[in-house]
Amino acid sequence: MEKTVPIKTLKEYARNKTIDLSDQTIQKKNKLTVFFNNVADVVIFIVDIIKNTFRRGFEFKEFLKQCFLTGNKSLALISITGIVIGLVLTIQSRPILIKFGAVTMLPGMVAVSLIREMGPVITALICAGKIGSSIGAELGSMRVTEQIDAMEVSSTNPIKFLVVPRVLATTLMIPLLILYADALGILGSWIGANIKGDVSFVLFIAQAFGKVEFIDYIPAIIKSFFFGAVIGLVGCYKGFNAGRGTESVGIAANSSVVMASLLVIIVDLIAVQITDML
Template sequence: MKYFEEWKNTFLTEVGEIANFTVRFFREFFKPKQEFFEFLHQCYGIGYKTLPLVGITAFIMGLVLTIQSRPTLIEFGAESLLPSMVSVSLIREISPVITALICAGKIGSGMGAELGAMRVTEQIDAMEVSGTNPFKYLVVTRVMAAVLMLPVLSSLSNAISLYGGYLGVNLHGHVSWSLYWFQVFNALSYGDVVPALIKTFFFGFAIGIIGCYKGYHSKKGTEGVGRSATSAVIVASLSVFIIDLIAVQISDLLGLT
């Protein structure tokens, strides 16, 4: 019971600190003089350098989902519905969430480790002494880059995974290129595409905020840097699932599912 109370107090304290960190982010974001070139640099690091990993994962994901779904549909004589089923599954849920989890692992840990190393080596303190706003330069740019790049990566992941699905459909049969894409787009609707795209902005924001928070408040030297990177991945991944659950509930209430 004592352990549970300590865990609860620690959890509630951290939630409050993250909320305070988020409020500070919005306050700093609306202040003048945006760090535009640092923002572009972070977009390059988050978007372009993460694309190969996201692309390979998306391709395998679409291919495997198609191959695994075929036997079940054949049992019900519905093999012709395979492109439609795969497209809805990938666009609605699988592709955005898997992309966000990959980014939580790569981007979240990178932010936590990088800012944590800057904190323990007193580089952030030196920036404050020199008159630079380290929060705006280090945190705001990274969070905004994550918010912008997650939807882009998710959209590319959708396209690549659907192409993997096309190859999967043709491994044990033959569906023409035009027929496959006709069935894919015919199965998708506004309620499939738009909510899935909107929630990726929130995925990016959560990953950026948590990664930066963990690194910005890193302690205990190099050991703290490792802990910051690890906890950033865990908390960001959990946040992705929570946001996804909330998004699904909202979509259901609005009748978009």
């Protein structure tokens, strides 16, 4: 008969047993600890932002200022990007559509691809570069020069004053910039169509929006808000947690762009999967 060992004895055995871990195992354990600490940090940061968003004394002036900086100051870049996407999309696809005798499908095809995918993703990636890096660098430099500490000793919650307005501004303004880029993309497409052919603006718009259905707008708009939130959150997190030296400002700006761009693509992938299931 097999001998059974009581659970109590096993626990005692495990408690008293000293295990020799190799250096490699210890390193792996340390890396894992750092990873989980970082995840916990991010979660605490997000919870702190949510709490401070709904607390009394919302920094409305700062929010408006950030909306201006995020939205208005990105208009030129987004305008050029929007027109160029539409233009390139049209110039590239027109010859193929002519081959299949489907050139009348061009406005609809461009509109659907711009509204559903190209507009949101490319605009978000441009914003991750421009807005994400600027938030990361600004907050990083404030951390390095002790301005965030100065704010804390002035009895001001820096999450409430610096982070909440920036995250809300990007969450609100980036979807607007995306809609603006979509509109300019369609305009660019019309310009592209008129370079080689001749089509009136009214007819082009009628053909374009004739092919776009209500269901095309909803997922695109919803994911745009997530793109905005992700860009603001990453920029603020990286800047707020920058190290102490001046090189930390560069690292914060750089890692904000890299992380925000990566997360935009991941969010897009998830959004596409969810839309596909619906």
